[in-house]
Amino acid sequence: YVTLRQRSSIQNIPGPPSPSWIFGNMLQLILPGEYGANEFAWLKAFGAVYRLKGCFGTACSFRIILRYSIFSIALSSHMDPLKKTGIDLIFAEKCVMAQQGDTHKRLRAALNPCFTGAAVRNFLPIFEKVAQAMTAKFEESSGSEVDVCPVFSEATLSTISEAALGYPMQDLNKDFVAYNERLLALAVNLSPGQILSDAISVRLPRWILKAAIHLPLTTFHIIRTAKALAKELGGKIIREKIDVARQGSVAETDVFDMLLDLGNPEKKKNALTLDEIVDQTGILLVGGQDTTSNTLAFGLLELARHPTFQDELRVEIHSAIGAASGTPVYDNMPLLNAFIKETLRVYPVGAFEERIATQDTVIPLAYEIQTTTGKIINQIPVSKGQVLHVAIASYQRLESHWGEDAHKFRPSRWLDGTVYQGQAIGPYANLLTFFGGPRACLGYANPEALQCYS
Numbered sequence: 170y171v172t173l174r175q176r177s178s179i180q181n182i183p184g185p186p187s188p189s190w191i192f193g194n195m196l197q198l199i200l201p202g203e204y205g206a207n208e209f210a211w212l213k214a215f216g217a218v219y220r221l222k223g224c225f226g227t228a229c230s231f232r233i234i235l236r237y238s239i240f241s242i243a244l245s246s247h248m249d250p251l252k253k254t255g256i257d258l259i260f261a262e263k264c265v266m267a268q269q270g271d272t273h274k275r276l277r278a279a280l281n282p283c284f285t286g287a288a289v290r291n292f293l294p295i296f297e298k299v300a301q302a303m304t305a306k307f308e309e310s311s312g313s314e315v316d317v318c319p320v321f322s323e324a325t326l327s328t329i330s331e332a333a334l335g336y337p338m339q340d341l342n343k344d345f346v347a348y349n350e351r352l353l354a355l356a357v358n359l360s361p362g363q364i365l366s367d368a369i370s371v372r373l374p375r376w377i378l379k380a381a382i383h384l385p386l387t388t389f390h391i392i393r394t395a396k397a398l399a400k401e402l403g404g405k406i407i408r409e410k411i412d413v414a415r416q417g418s419v420a421e422t423d424v425f426d427m428l429l430d431l432g433n434p435e436k437k438k439n440a441l442t443l444d445e446i447v448d449q450t451g452i453l454l455v456g457g458q459d460t461t462s463n464t465l466a467f468g469l470l471e472l473a474r475h476p477t478f479q480d481e482l483r484v485e486i487h488s489a490i491g492a493a494s495g496t497p498v499y500d501n502m503p504l505l506n507a508f509i510k511e512t513l514r515v516y517p518v519g520a521f522e523e524r525i526a527t528q529d530t531v532i533p534l535a536y537e538i539q540t541t542t543g544k545i546i547n548q549i550p551v552s553k554g555q556v557l558h559v560a561i562a563s564y565q566r567l568e569s570h571w572g573e574d575a576h577k578f579r580p581s582r583w584l585d586g587t588v589y590q591g592q593a594i595g596p597y598a599n600l601l602t603f604f605g606g607p608r609a610c611l612g613y614a615n616p617e618a619l620q621c622y623s
């Protein structure tokens with residue numbers, strides 16, 4: 170019944186043939202040979218809206234890459250993250266990503282002030298310290314080949330650990346660091362088997378998922394242990410902070426300090442409970458680690474491919490550092506900011522986000538499309554339960570928005586006035602890399618850190 174209901178609204182939207190009943194188009198989408206290879210070919214062939222087949226021929230998905238009107242719906246409260254039922258099994262029950270509705274709004278209201286541009290600028294000394302340690306590592310290995318990814322990954326964990334928890338990475342429990350790494354590896358080393366089990370698990374009743382997580386399988390062992398260690402770490406840090414405050418010293422330096430607000434006897438309206446603060450530990454550390462380090466890795470790759478730009482950027486950075494008596498004003502470095510924006514545009518680390526409709530709704534299209542039956546439509550009725558992809562990487566390579574050279578890494582587009590100036594849909598540089606709407610990335614002011622690392 171669910172399948173038929175879903176098919177009725179989208180079966181006539183054109184899309185690529187499905188090579189397999191079991192996998193639909195999902196292997197092509199999730200495990201392409203090269204970043205976005207199939208997506209960009211589909212974008213060229215079918216335009217901004219097309220249908221994909223999900224696993225087992227059941228879960229038809231369609232992808233949208235359109236302008237504001239469509240995003241305002243897709244990013245709205247009518248759509249929930251597809252994997253919401255599993256997030257609290259991977260991270261903690263009360264973590265912001267696992268919550269919906271009013272509780273999600275309340276958590277965001279408490280967390281948002283800790284991540285504004287101004288709040289993040291207070292972490293500049295941490296970013297600089299980490300950046301210097303990273304530079305020293307690369308200088309040590311100068312002349313030999315070096316795998317930059319683990320260095321970036323350690324650096325970004327170091328940053329978040331100190332900025333969010335006030336805890337230097339070397340003080341983190343070794344088991345916690347090891348399991349955190351294994352958890353991240355699960356997310357990136359996806360296999361066809363995992364894609365199938367994900368497709369099944371999102372449709373299973375919650376009680377089965379809750380029971381399954383206790384099965385003696387390596388994946389579940391990693392998830393259970395990482396979650397328990399994150400909870401233990403968060404609890405320990407909060408107890409230590411409360412003890413220090415009892416002795417009369419109250420700090421307001423990291424995210425947990427701000428959430429605890431121990432210097433203020435009158436609790437703020439949206440104040441989180443201690444349990445709720447503990448439950449943010451895992452999501453903050455994981456949410457900000459490989460997202461940032463992979464962005465840096467892609468940026469470095471493009472610098473290697475564009476040596477002339479690399480030289481110009483180096484000159485700008487060195488002269489800004491030379492001219493500044495302390496921290497340079499990163500916002501006044503045009504090439505640096507163009508480089509960061511272009512890296513985030515061309516390589517959003519989440520190439521697409523899945524959403525599931527929480528109620529029947531209609532998605533208006535910014536352009537008319539022709540269905541396979543020849544009908545011209547300017548809206549798509551979506552049934553409750555319909556899976557929808559917001560195709561972030563494809564949006565950021567739309568030729569109609571970014572020009573004919575949209576697939577090209579060209580930082581100068583941010584300086585010569587050719588960059589897309591339409592309605593803003595994401596919280597940073599009109600990009601969707603940090604998503605948008607009520608579930609936009611909490612770390613959207615992260616480019617402050619990227620400036621510093623660069």
Ligand code: HEM
Pocket residue numbers: 250265266267277329333452453454456457458460461464517518519522523602603604607608609610611612613615
């Ligand atoms: C370049 C770096 C980053 C990128 C590209 C990125 C991207 C994203 C995206 C696309 C989402 C939406 C996911 C969804 O709803 O399905 C998201 C959510 C989130 N991000 Fe980031 N992120 C980055 C850095 C960070 C950092 C540094 C932090 C925190 C320290 C962070 C914390 C979070 C959290 C907590 C959420 C969930 C928000 C919610 O559900 O309300 N991210 N991020």
